[in-house]
Amino acid sequence: MTRLRHRNWQGWWFALPALLMYGVFVLRPLISTVQYSFYDWDGITPATWVGIDNYRRVLSDPALASSIWHAFFLIIFFTLAPVVGGLFVAALLQEIRIRGLATAARTALFLPQIIPGAAAAIAWVWMFSGNGAVNQVLSSIGLDGITRAWLGDFTWALPAVGVIGTWLGLGFCTILLISGIGKIDTAIYEAARLDGAGFLSTFRAVTLPGLRQEIGVCVTVTIIAALATFDIVFMSTQGGPGTSTMVPGVLVYQLGFTESRIGLASALAIVLTALILVVILPIQRFFRAA
Template identity: 50%
Template sequence: MADTLVRTERSVAGTRRGAAAPRRRGRFVPLLYVAPALVFYGLFVIAPWLHSFWISFWNWNGIGAATWAGLSNYTAVFEEPALRAALTHAFGFIVFYTVVPVILGLILAALTSAVPWRAMPVIRTIIFLPQILPLVAVGVVWKWIYGEDGPLNQVLRAIGLGSLARAWLGDFTYAFPAVGLIGTWVSTGLCFLLLLSGIGKIEPSLYEAARLDGCGRLREFWHITVPGLRKEIGVACNVTVISALAGFDVVYVMTGGGPGYSTMVPGVQVYQLVFTAGRVGTACALATVLSLITCAAMYGLNRLSRER
């Protein structure tokens, strides 16, 4: 009897091991689908980043022999005024690329979803149009608009506000907000469409219950719409923060980082360090610091956008 029980237990155990083996193998099946993408990501993103990180510890002009620099390039990132200003301006652009567009996108999405206008498709297209335009072309057009004899100053003079006309991109005070407003103009359309699609997924019964309880439009917006768009707001913030921190084309075309360093951003600074100053190691150090800041910002935003 004891032998029979032992054989039965062994048989059951073998059956369980046999059933568990396919399950363990099945865990690796999804990896097969993403393996090609992971290979390309490793070759063209991770490997170049690691190589850049290694170069950041050297003094190198890109052609001659390199000499060991240790952490001196990272020290320069935080001590040199030009490099420190580039990082500061990157954070400043978050206000123009993320904060203002998300707020405007929320307001526009709430207004357009509540009013069934026939012209709604046209309005959505107009708001989203800047998002699909090439940023180099956007920079060229707005550089002309901001010019000393451009349309903006001509309108100001025509309505009797000629005292406000100035060379906007050549002014140390107004160049930074002038460039930042371009980011607001471009990013608002993306935030608007993301949030508008999110509003369509909110349960209509929530609004009906709120109206029965006597809630007005403002309270519905604050207590139903905004909490219901947590994930969409998180996505919009992620995309626009990356655009703000990694900005290059608009600033390079419009000001090149000037006047002085008043509009300098890390992307333009890295370009100038490599191709003008011959400081490849310092450029890689700045790029590494920027990538770490971006990853930290994405981690924080993803934590905040999770549903509680």
């Protein structure tokens, strides 16, 4: 019994550096944010305690409701499209098994992942502009009628921002799913083939069930990216035109850094964190309950 406890404590020593970093860079800011959210504070002069006033204002602000709706809409582009697309591509690469091509495809797909979101957003701003690459491609295939300055269009700006997210997320999901497929016993695929299963039925009966955990990770990570998105929107539209692409992350930044209302910004950040947890926890449970 004593030896066991002794051994437990020894284990903690290995975790100590990580815990220290976690405490300083994750827990401390988190606790500070919770604390600030109960104050009216400009970041400089002494703060005044305002209780739950900040939360009351944040929750009654109509701008917040629409920005949260935008964030949920982005899940289609940040989560649904990359996961479905990633599954398809991963299954396809598993099927073709031509080494050179598979490696090239993997590299090309993963490339967006190593580019910072902010830089990607700038590149996409050029591509989405009035005479940018997107419109050039559309014109070249005879779709002049639908060309527009995509990020300046009240209807299309949000989906256009979403496309940037899809482009960034697809590689991540594909790589994760490919490695997941690699873990599935090839004997099962062989058995399926011997039984005469085609691409689709193999995909449904073998690949999909085998990837449950990887899909869970993809969905979790990308939903968090959608709900907490900041860099792509900030660099591409700043929430415009009007407020048609405003998301909570950009609102937090505006309140905190532009308007120097640290308390209000902290309250909004806490609400956003809580919202993400409420969405993510059931999803985690679903994918874990294999």
